[in-house]
Amino acid sequence: MDAILTVDGVSKRFGGLMALSDVSFAVERGAITGLIGPNGAGKTTMFNCVAGIYTPTDGRILFADGVGEPLNVAGRKPERMTALGVARTFQNIRLFSALTVLDNVRIARHCRTSANFFGSVLRTPSQRAEERAIIDAAMENLDFVGLGETALSPAASLSYGDQRRLEIARALATDPRLILLDEPAAGMNPRETEALVDLIHAILGRGVTVVLIEHDMKLVMRICKRLVVLDHGIKIADGSPQEVRANPDVIEAYLGKGAAHA
Amino acid sequence: MRGAAHTLKYLLLAAALAYPLLPFRDVYVLHVLVLIMVYMVLAMGLNILPGFCGLLDLGFVGFYGIGAYTAGLLTIHYNMSFWLIVPLAVLNGALFGVLLGAPTLRLVGDYFAIVTFGFSELVVLFLTNEIWLTRGPLGIPGIAPISLDVTWLATLLGVDERWRYAFRGEVPYYYLAMVMVALVFLVMTRVEDSRLGRAWLAIREDPMAAASCGVNLFAYKVIAFAVSTGIGALAGAFLARWTLFISPDMFKFWESFLVLCMVVLGGLGNIRGALVGSAILIALGEVLRVALPKLGLPAETRFLAYGLIMVVIMRFRPHGLFTQVAESTMQSGLIKDLRARIAARRTA
Ligand SMILES: Nc1ncnc2c1ncn2[C@@H]1O[C@H](COP(=O)(O)OP(=O)(O)OP(=O)(O)O)[C@@H](O)[C@H]1O
Ligand SMILES: [Mg+2]
Numbered sequence: 001m002d003a004i005l006t007v008d009g010v011s012k013r014f015g016g017l018m019a020l021s022d023v024s025f026a027v028e029r030g031a032i033t034g035l036i037g038p039n040g041a042g043k044t045t046m047f048n049c050v051a052g053i054y055t056p057t058d059g060r061i062l063f064a065d066g067v068g069e070p071l072n073v074a075g076r077k078p079e080r081m082t083a084l085g086v087a088r089t090f091q092n093i094r095l096f097s098a099l100t101v102l103d104n105v106r107i108a109r110h111c112r113t114s115a116n117f118f119g120s121v122l123r124t125p126s127q128r129a130e131e132r133a134i135i136d137a138a139m140e141n142l143d144f145v146g147l148g149e150t151a152l153s154p155a156a157s158l159s160y161g162d163q164r165r166l167e168i169a170r171a172l173a174t175d176p177r178l179i180l181l182d183e184p185a186a187g188m189n190p191r192e193t194e195a196l197v198d199l200i201h202a203i204l205g206r207g208v209t210v211v212l213i214e215h216d217m218k219l220v221m222r223i224c225k226r227l228v229v230l231d232h233g234i235k236i237a238d239g240s241p242q243e244v245r246a247n248p249d250v251i252e253a254y255l256g257k258g259a260a261h262a
Numbered sequence: 263m264r265g266a267a268h269t270l271k272y273l274l275l276a277a278a279l280a281y282p283l284l285p286f287r288d289v290y291v292l293h294v295l296v297l298i299m300v301y302m303v304l305a306m307g308l309n310i311l312p313g314f315c316g317l318l319d320l321g322f323v324g325f326y327g328i329g330a331y332t333a334g335l336l337t338i339h340y341n342m343s344f345w346l347i348v349p350l351a352v353l354n355g356a357l358f359g360v361l362l363g364a365p366t367l368r369l370v371g372d373y374f375a376i377v378t379f380g381f382s383e384l385v386v387l388f389l390t391n392e393i394w395l396t397r398g399p400l401g402i403p404g405i406a407p408i409s410l411d412v413t414w415l416a417t418l419l420g421v422d423e424r425w426r427y428a429f430r431g432e433v434p435y436y437y438l439a440m441v442m443v444a445l446v447f448l449v450m451t452r453v454e455d456s457r458l459g460r461a462w463l464a465i466r467e468d469p470m471a472a473a474s475c476g477v478n479l480f481a482y483k484v485i486a487f488a489v490s491t492g493i494g495a496l497a498g499a500f501l502a503r504w505t506l507f508i509s510p511d512m513f514k515f516w517e518s519f520l521v522l523c524m525v526v527l528g529g530l531g532n533i534r535g536a537l538v539g540s541a542i543l544i545a546l547g548e549v550l551r552v553a554l555p556k557l558g559l560p561a562e563t564r565f566l567a568y569g570l571i572m573v574v575i576m577r578f579r580p581h582g583l584f585t586q587v588a589e590s591t592m593q594s595g596l597i598k599d600l601r602a603r604i605a606a607r608r609t610a
Pocket of ligand 2 (some may be wrong): 044
């Protein structure tokens with residue numbers, strides 16, 4: 001398997017709580033991988049470790065951009081992970097809500113642009129060309145998720161489902177190779193969820209690898225090629241949706257002890 | 263409605279430009295107007311921290327003081343020209359901003375505010391106690407006024423004269439202050455509508471999301487601090503060469519609080535708001551200074567009035583008078599083009 005991301009023995013401790021213990025799995029390049037598990041299993045913590053928000057207590061996180069050697073990126077700052085090509089969305093939506101939809105996405109071009117204080121004050125030709133390119137890239141990503149026409153509205157005025165799409169547009173605007181989606185369908189109605197499935201496939205079509213945290217099992221089983229199951233910070237299963245569905249540990253984790261034998 | 267507001271703006275500007283030339287001009291009014299403009303610069307500088315970056319800075323006056331003393335000392339010891347002093351004072355302010363910011367900007371929220379407060383107190387203590395340098399509480403009197411020496415231009419034109427214009431009275435300072443306000447305003451609006459300004463606003467809105475968009479939080483906060491403190495020092499340099507006397511108690515904590523009130527009153531993160539907030543609070547302060555003693559109250563009770571205004575604002579307009587952030591962005595040509603493009607798409 002050509003792995004874009006390899007999580008190798010990662011642990012994360014919060015005081016006395018092991019949010020992740022010795023978790024290992026690989027994410028296949030160009031596929032959709034699902035990260036599932038009951039509430040509090042450590043899924044978001046895993047994303048935060050990969051995205052650089054947390055430094056793992058232990059273990060390695062190898063990122064292979066497809067060109068050079070895989071790099072151990074455990075403990076890198078979030079902005080450096082973004083520059084490397086790892087983007088993410090947040091479970092509890094984190095938009096820049098006082099700003100416009102467009103500005104939310106323009107900010108995401110930060111790591112791909114370079115104008116500084118002096119360029120901005122003097123409005124040098126290169127700064128102005130860059131600003132134009134930023135708007136074009138932002139609009140391209142907004143159109144991609146279907147929010148192009150709302151570009152100049154305040155981000156806070158969007159519906160819940162559209163705010164989730166805006167987070168995806170913002171993540172995509174950083175030009176990632178790997179995107180981590182934390183419960184993108186949460187709070188969406190069935191129609192919005194269908195559109196989201198199409199969107200995720202379109203993201204894959206752009207050559208971006210997708211890792212998805214999702215509680216909607218039907219959705220996960222349908223679109224993921226591989227699943228990784230966490231429970232209480234421990235990886236309890238890993239494989240194709242069929243394999244995972246048949247795994248007694250998984251059934252037990254979701255339905256409680258004894259369910260596997262019922 | 264919009265047109266009327268525009269006309270009013272230009273009328274006000276024309277009136278402000280013409281006022282010092284009118285026969286009924288008043289020296290006291292001119293003085294207050296210059297003071298308002300000094301505070302406009304301060305408020306625009308401070309606005310970067312709480313307004314753009316969401317960082318509560320309670321020590322802004324420290325940098326105002328550093329700028330003023332840099333200018334005052336360079337003037338009395340080296341008789342340096344104001345035009346040379348301005349960049350030096352700005353750089354010195356920014357340098358101290360970075361020296362204070364680099365170790366403390368990793369602190370969050372209240373801790374950062376307390377450290378900045380402590381720093382400004384430290385500046386006052388330094389100015390009061392390091393008598394060898396600052397003459398302590400006696401202050402520095404007799405600072406030379408600004409002069410504009412363009413003899414080089416005369417030489418260039420082959421005129422054998424000394425073209426030197428010394429600022430006397432309020433009028434030249436009035437126009438210089440206007441230029442200063444206009445330049446700082448231009449810089450601030452351009453920065454607001456740029457990659458740098460967007461990074462700052464992202465930090466204010468959500469630091470974690472900003473970092474995930476690739477913004478190096480620490481670096482951008484330090485830049486914010488340097489720009490903000492540099493502008494504070496600019497206002498200080500002007501003050502020193504305008505009042506011609508500076509002393510440590512001109513840079514007490516109250517000044518920080520006053521400037522913060524201006525920014526909050528105008529609307530955090532709104533540049534126009536900072537201007538309006540300064541005009542209102544300084545004008546009010548002058549009115550109260552005259553009115554309160556007539557009512558048998560000490561002039562210091564005006565601080566109570568400031569407090570009262572803040573309470574009323576927080577109650578009825580918690581986001582200040584002007585609530586729009588990134589205002590200049592919305593008026594930029596690129597965004598106007600985009601608006602037209604989107605409208606065309608909708609109708610198509
Ligand atoms: N910053 C933190 N400090 C302390 N404990 C934390 C922190 N972040 C997460 N935890 C704890 O780690 C455990 C795993 O949390 P996490 O958010 O990763 O779960 P999750 O699998 O994403 O759950 P959910 O499905 O509810 O989103 C929880 O017990 C949580 O309380
Ligand atoms: Mg979670």
